[in-house]
Amino acid sequence: MISRGTFANAQGSLRVIRHIVFFTVPDRADLEAVRSGLSILTAIPHARLLEIGTNAKTDQLGTDVDIVVYGEFDNEAALAAYKAHPNYQLSIERVRPLREMRIAADYDSTAAVREPV
Numbered sequence: 604m605i606s607r608g609t610f611a612n613a614q615g616s617l618r619v620i621r622h623i624v625f626f627t628v629p630d631r632a633d634l635e636a637v638r639s640g641l642s643i644l645t646a647i648p649h650a651r652l653l654e655i656g657t658n659a660k661t662d663q664l665g666t667d668v669d670i671v672v673y674g675e676f677d678n679e680a681a682l683a684a685y686k687a688h689p690n691y692q693l694s695i696e697r698v699r700p701l702r703e704m705r706i707a708a709d710y711d712s713t714a715a716v717r718e719p720v
Contacts, residue, residue, distance in 0.1 A: 619712040622674040627704040640697030649685040651675045
C-alpha cells in the first residue's frame with residue numbers, strides 16, 4: 604500500500620526521503636542514555652519508518668560510529684514536520700550533552716544510483 608503523499612517515478616520506484624544520522628558517544632557509560640534520548644524520536648508521527656540502531660562495529664575500515672538513526676519520509680514536508688515536532692527538540696536536549704560527533708544526510712531515493720554509471 605502506498606502512503607498518502609508518495610509517488611512513483613518513471614521507473615515505478617516509490618519516492619522516499621531517507622534521513623540518516625550517525626552519532627559518536629565518547630563515554631561508553633552514556634551509550635544507553637543517548638539511545639534512550641534518541642528513542643523519543645520514534646513517537647513522532649511524520650516518519651514512514653524510524654529506527655535507532657547501535658552500531659555492531661563489524662566494518663574492517665571504521666568503527667567510530669556508535670549509534671545510527673535511520674528514517675524514511677514521504678517527502679520533504681514530512682521530514683520538516685518531523686524536525687519541527689516538540690519531541691525532536693526534547694531529544695536534542697537529552698542527547699547533545701552526551702554525544703560528540705553528529706553527521707546527518709538526507710537524500711531522495713528516486714535520485715539514488717542503483718547500478719554502475
